[in-house]
Amino acid sequence: MTTDSGVGPEGPGSGELPVGWGRATLGELGEWFGGGTPSKKNPEFWTDGTIPWLSPKDMGEPVLSGTQDLINESALDASPVKLLPAGAVAIVVRSGILERKVPVAYVPFKVTLNQDMKAVVPYEGIDGRWLAFIIASQEQRILADCRKSGTTVASLEVSHLMELEIPVPPLAEQRRIVARLDEQLVYIEAGEGALSVAGAKGERLLQVALHDTLRGKLVPEDLSEGDARLLVPDSVALDKGPWDIPDGWRWATIGNLFKVAVGSTPSRDNSAYWGGDVPWVSSGEVSFARISSTRESITIDSIANPEARIHPAGTVMIAMIGEGRTRGQAAILDIPAAHNQNCASIRVSETEILPEFVYYFLMARYKETRREASGGNQPALNKGKIQNLEIPIPPVGTQRNIVARVQELEDDLRGLREAVADGWAMASKLRGALLHAAVTGALMPQDPDDEPASVLLDRIRAQRAAVVKQSRRTRVSRTTSPDAPQTSGRPVPAGTQEVLPL
Numbered sequence: 001m002t003t004d005s006g007v008g009p010e011g012p013g014s015g016e017l018p019v020g021w022g023r024a025t026l027g028e029l030g031e032w033f034g035g036g037t038p039s040k041k042n043p044e045f046w047t048d049g050t051i052p053w054l055s056p057k058d059m060g061e062p063v064l065s066g067t068q069d070l071i072n073e074s075a076l077d078a079s080p081v082k083l084l085p086a087g088a089v090a091i092v093v094r095s096g097i098l099e100r101k102v103p104v105a106y107v108p109f110k111v112t113l114n115q116d117m118k119a120v121v122p123y124e125g126i127d128g129r130w131l132a133f134i135i136a137s138q139e140q141r142i143l144a145d146c147r148k149s150g151t152t153v154a155s156l157e158v159s160h161l162m163e164l165e166i167p168v169p170p171l172a173e174q175r176r177i178v179a180r181l182d183e184q185l186v187y188i189e190a191g192e193g194a195l196s197v198a199g200a201k202g203e204r205l206l207q208v209a210l211h212d213t214l215r216g217k218l219v220p221e222d223l224s225e226g227d228a229r230l231l232v233p234d235s236v237a238l239d240k241g242p243w244d245i246p247d248g249w250r251w252a253t254i255g256n257l258f259k260v261a262v263g264s265t266p267s268r269d270n271s272a273y274w275g276g277d278v279p280w281v282s283s284g285e286v287s288f289a290r291i292s293s294t295r296e297s298i299t300i301d302s303i304a305n306p307e308a309r310i311h312p313a314g315t316v317m318i319a320m321i322g323e324g325r326t327r328g329q330a331a332i333l334d335i336p337a338a339h340n341q342n343c344a345s346i347r348v349s350e351t352e353i354l355p356e357f358v359y360y361f362l363m364a365r366y367k368e369t370r371r372e373a374s375g376g377n378q379p380a381l382n383k384g385k386i387q388n389l390e391i392p393i394p395p396v397g398t399q400r401n402i403v404a405r406v407q408e409l410e411d412d413l414r415g416l417r418e419a420v421a422d423g424w425a426m427a428s429k430l431r432g433a434l435l436h437a438a439v440t441g442a443l444m445p446q447d448p449d450d451e452p453a454s455v456l457l458d459r460i461r462a463q464r465a466a467v468v469k470q471s472r473r474t475r476v477s478r479t480t481s482p483d484a485p486q487t488s489g490r491p492v493p494a495g496t497q498e499v500l501p502l
Contacts, residue, residue, distance in 0.1 A: 018441030021169050022453035027162030028460065029131060030089075030120040034158075035113025036080025038071055045075035051083065055114040056095045059103035062132065062185075064090070071112060081112040087128040088119040089135065091161070098147070098154035102139045106132040118158055123463070125456045130174035133181060134166055137435040167439060168457060170450035177438050184434055188427050195423045202416040209409050210364035213402050214392055216246035222397030223248060231353055232257065232393050245392045255387025258358075259347040262320075262383050263309065263339035266302035273302035278310060279335055283326055283342035286319040288363060292334040309338050314349025316358045318369075320381035327381065328370040330362035344386045352396060356403040361391055 017023070035054075038045035049070030058067045076083055084107075092103040094116040106129050113119055122128045135142075146160040169177065212218045232250040241251035254260060263281075266273035276299030285291060303309045315333045319326045321342045332355050339345060348355040362369065369389070373379035394402065437443040 017167055018169070019446045019448070020173070020450055020452045021167050021441060021446075022457045023165055024168050024457050024460075025162060026120070026135065026164050026166065028457070028464070029126045029168070030122040032118060032120050032158070032162060033082060033084055033088075033113065034115065035082075035117050035119075036115050038075035038079035038081060042075075042078075045072050045079060047072060051076070052109060052111045053081070053114065054090055054107065054111050054117055054119075056092045056097065056103065056116050059090065059092055059105050061105060062136075063106045063108060063129075066109075067111070076112075080115075084111050084113070084119055084121060086110050088121045089128055089132045090117055090119045091135065091156075092116060093118045093156040093158055093161075094153055096154055098143070098156060100143075102136075102142050102156070104132055104136045118161075123460050125171050125460060126168075127171065127174040127178060129178040130169075133178065133435060134439055137439045138164060138166065167441070168453045169441065170447075170453050171456060172447065172450045173444060176444045180443055181434065181438055185431065188431050188434075191423065192427050195420050195427070198416065199420045202413050202420075206406075206409055206413055207364070209406060210360060213360060213406060214245075214364055215243060216249060216394065216398075219398065219401040219405050221246060221248055221395070222401050223395050225396040227395045228393045231351070231396065238390065241390050241392060243392075246394070248398075249392050249394045251390055251392055253387060254346060254358075254389045254391055257353065257391070257393070258351060260383055260387050261308065261311070261345045261347070263341050263343055263345065265340045266298050270302075273299055276300060276302070278303065279337040281317060281331075281333075281337050281339035281343060283319040283321060283340060286317045286326070286331040286343055287329050288331065290332050290334050291317070291337065294337060298338060303338060310336050311338070311345045311347060312336055312349050314355045316346040316348050316355050316362070318344050318346065318362055318381070318386060320344055320373075320386070321379075327373055327379070328362075328366050330359050330366075332356065332359050342380075344381070344383055346386070353393060354396070354399045354403055356407075357394075357399040358391070360403070360406055365389075 038053075040046070046069075049072045051071050051073060052067040053069045053071045054064070054067050055069065058064065071081070075081060086107070086109050088107045088111065090105050090107050090111070090113065092098065095103075097103060107119070111119075120131065122131050141164065142156065142161060146156045146164070148155040148157050209218055227248040228250040232252045236252050236256035238251035238253070245251070268274075274296065276297055278298050278300055279294040280296045280298045281291060281294050282296070285294060300306055311333060313333050313335055315337075317331045317333060317339065319329050319342060321327055333345075346358060348358045369381070370379075372385055373381050434443070
């Protein structure tokens, strides 16, 4: 559950509270828990699992329906995990996604957590669904006030999160708010579902067009500029390829048609190599687009062989390595440029073949190209794999018609993407406005017959104080007893399941 609520950094209801409401910190509203990961070296923990194990990858729904991973009951006693009761509210506290949003979800079933999660089990008098909504509504405050600094992976300072003060309505009103939000959010979610379907259909239409393109089905054959034998001589033509193509086409490999080169990175220690007149492409800039400018540039003196290393406009680039979706993506140079070692350049413009056709070929087989990567933690393509890619070559006239038709489809898809993006933005604003109304008392009228939240919060605080006092007495009793076990003074092992201090 995420939202851009539009609530300012000072928080909702920072002025006068609605009648019957009170204030409390998140840490006062429930018992907080951390998590851990059962050892992967012990297969028993992960075999025939029946217990949900929650990690950030599961946090895609406001009310979770399940988890991707399940652990065995044996992991509860022999690993740093603890089974939480149904009704907890889970929050991602360590993940790259915290650069832009804070995933929050209500968990209606018993669950364990991994170490990148925290969960709060609400005290009696605090509705779990309402608590999930209120935390989600505070997304911008949390990102502004609770982010850790200096960490490699984006993280939240849990102690700051627990100190976040929020307005609390009476329990009866909490439940009325949840019911009204469920009633209204279903319309927003239906709209978001329609947006997802529309966007997916548009992307699918382009993929179908590209599939048909490579089989000669998208446009009629055009031999006005000769057939493919003028482009692919007998000496490099393949007898057949992975699929059937029209008689006027020919199969060949990328390496037999074009020069393929891998780039390099000048030494970062030599400032004289950087900031020159030669545009320099990194793999992150190769993202199914045309490249007319680059983030960085280098000097001509940093290039050992400029003629071979600076590639002309019309060169098709392909990313060979990169996180996420980068590997396998393509681009066309609109300017002469050099590039780093994580890209390969295909000098298509030195032939009569259209760069745009090769670009669309690489777009069409993006997934297949990614699968051909090899390696361990970070799979990669290499020059040899790029050279060995088999490509169908149509006559030049057919290529021109193919490129024109696909560009028309791309223009249509671009318009659809913009409309879908506008729809998502509107849905986000509506969701934010709804949550803002919920947390400021504007969504539902107050009922004077409700038990005031101040009474509820006083009761919770008194119960918590009694528990803390009893816990201290128990610890004192244990340490003063002659039969009390002696502590070794050794630290608790890292990753042990903790109940966060309140």
